[in-house]
Amino acid sequence: MKSIRHIIEYCLARILLLFVDNLPFGISCLVARGAANLWWAFDPRRRKVARDNILRSGIETDPKRALAMARGATQHMALLIVESLRSHQFLTGERFRDHLEINIKPDVLAALENPDQGLIMASGHFGNWEIAAHFLSRYKPVVGITRRMNNPLMEKLVQSRKSSHRFRPIPKRDSNSARFLEVLENKEILALLFDQHAATHNMSIDFFGHPAATFKTVAMLHLVTRAPLCFGACRRIGPLKFEIFTSHLIQCPPSGNKNEDIRSILNQLTQYLEDAIGQAPDQYVWGHRRWRD
Amino acid sequence: MSEKPKADLIVEKLREIMETSATEELDWSNYGPQSTIESLGLDSLTILDLLYDVEQELGVHLEAIDIVSVGNIGEMASLLIDRGA
Numbered sequence: 542m543k544s545i546r547h548i549i550e551y552c553l554a555r556i557l558l559l560f561v562d563n564l565p566f567g568i569s570c571l572v573a574r575g576a577a578n579l580w581w582a583f584d585p586r587r588r589k590v591a592r593d594n595i596l597r598s599g600i601e602t603d604p605k606r607a608l609a610m611a612r613g614a615t616q617h618m619a620l621l622i623v624e625s626l627r628s629h630q631f632l633t634g635e636r637f638r639d640h641l642e643i644n645i646k647p648d649v650l651a652a653l654e655n656p657d658q659g660l661i662m663a664s665g666h667f668g669n670w671e672i673a674a675h676f677l678s679r680y681k682p683v684v685g686i687t688r689r690m691n692n693p694l695m696e697k698l699v700q701s702r703k704s705s706h707r708f709r710p711i712p713k714r715d716s717n718s719a720r721f722l723e724v725l726e727n728k729e730i731l732a733l734l735f736d737q738h739a740a741t742h743n744m745s746i747d748f749f750g751h752p753a754a755t756f757k758t759v760a761m762l763h764l765v766t767r768a769p770l771c772f773g774a775c776r777r778i779g780p781l782k783f784e785i786f787t788s789h790l791i792q793c794p795p796s797g798n799k800n801e802d803i804r805s806i807l808n809q810l811t812q813y814l815e816d817a818i819g820q821a822p823d824q825y826v827w828g829h830r831r832w833r834d
Numbered sequence: 835m836s837e838k839p840k841a842d843l844i845v846e847k848l849r850e851i852m853e854t855s856a857t858e859e860l861d862w863s864n865y866g867p868q869s870t871i872e873s874l875g876l877d878s879l880t881i882l883d884l885l886y887d888v889e890q891e892l893g894v895h896l897e898a899i900d901i902v903s904v905g906n907i908g909e910m911a912s913l914l915i916d917r918g919a
Contacts (some may be wrong), residue, residue: 718882722902743877763883765889765901797890799883 551694558698561626566781569623576618581612591827593617600748600822613823617777624781625671626702631781632675641676643776644786652790653680654767659725661770662787663759665736666815666826672783673775676708677730684724685732686711718758725768735759735810738833744800746807749815753831760806766797770806772813776821788813841867842843844892844911844919847850852889867908 561569572742582586591611592604601607645653647758652660662677664670675682688711690696695820700710710728711720724731735756743754763770773787793806845867852874865874871881881901888910889895894917904910 681841718879719902726897726902758879761879761886765882765885766897769896795886799886799890814916 547692547694548826549613550692551698554695554698558605559627566623566627569622569627570780573623574616574617575723575764577616578612587615587828588612590830594827594831597751597832598818600749600819602773610823611827614825614827617824618826620668620777621671622667622749624777625675627665627781628672628675629702632672632797637679640781640783642674642784643676644743644784645773646771646787646789646792649769649771649773649787652771653730656681657728659728659766659768660730661759661762661768662730662732663770663810664732664734664772664774664775665734665817666829667814668756668776668815668821668824669783670732670734670773670775673773673785674708674732676775676785676814679779681730682707682729683732684709684710684711686734688712704796718762721758721762722766725762725766731768733759735807736814736831744803744807746804746811748811748831754833755807755811757803757807759810760793761790762804763793763806764799764802767794772810772817774814774817776817786817790823797829840915841911842907844914847891848888848907848910849889851884851894865907867911868906870906870909871904888914895917 546704548702560572564572588608588611591614592608595601595607595610596604601610631637651661652658660681662673662683674685677683685708689712690699711724721731735758736753737756739754739756742757744757746755747753748755759770762768767798770791770793771787771789772791773785776784777788778784788809791806793802796802849865858885885896885901894914896913896917900913900917904913
């Protein structure tokens with residue numbers, strides 16, 4: 542029964558890919574928005590979580606407008622998938638210059654261009670992180686955590702679409718510090734999304750003024766390895782147009798007070814994320830349960 | 835000071851640090867240089883905590899490659915001596 546479902550899912554995905562690959566981009570986006578609207582209509586739980594999170598953040602105070610923003614964020618996710626699937630068409634060679642506005646701080650650029658240095662790029666579920674990873678892989682291989690799909694056919698399909706650029710996934714179940722250390726030792730880019738609820742090894746960090754359990758890993762990796770660390774994100778600024786931007790490198794040598802060091806780093810990263818979300822709140826994945834109190 | 839006592843001292847120091855880093859209650863008298871990191875119940879993030887504490891306590895910075903290759907407490911002690919502890 543399960544394998545039949547997997548085959549049906551795979552066939553539907555292939556049909557969707559056929560459309561995405563061959564339809565004009567604008568039409569693909571319309572189809573994606575339609576699919577997002579369907580999803581929106583049939584997932585009241587996620588709808589409520591997203592609306593409540595927006596209200597809680599204070600970015601929007603009117604429930605109706607918050608709901609509209611949450612719907613926009615759902616459409617953003619659908620667009621993210623279409624853009625990511627098409628990225629090999631517009632990010633290869635020099636064509637990327639027509640689609641990307643690059644605002645990478647000089648110290649981060651120096652780290653990217655230094656073959657003897659790895660880099661920890663921290664980000665959140667904001668904008669199109671797949672496009673960011675694709676672009677950054679021009680400098681060095683990018684390694685990130687991905688959740689393996691339950692459907693092995695779909696997993697194979699997804700991986701085949703990612704092979705065009707130097708992105709190496711670490712399955713979520715293997716995402717331990719030793720793997721991360723190897724990435725940094727190989728002078729690669731370790732891309733981590735730090736804004737998921739952390740059930741263990743967490744520190745409570747205010748996210749839009751409300752405590753959120755935040756993973757300490759990204760901060761500890763920087764403190765222990767001294768690998769350069771920055772915040773980075775990719776914001777959609779038009780159809781197939783994106784701004785890739787970073788913070789300066791975060792400088793935090795170990796002070797001897799471990800918890801204060803971790804808090805300082807996570808506070809800085811969270812502030813950068815909040816600033817990014819403030820610029821384009823409908824490009825944040827509000828539907829995940831960041832606050833769980 | 836000969837190498838052996840120094841290694842013993844560092845193992846002792848490591849044990850002290852681990853007692854504060856470990857998330858589980860352990861009988862530390864059963865653990866020695868041959869004890870693997872895994873057997874101490876230190877998960878991957880706790881190891882990063884441990885390395886931070888080692889650097890602060892012993893004044894030795896370990897590189898990522900060193901950290902990945904460490905298998906047990908004795909190896910870590912040797913590594914720290916090599917790095918000037």
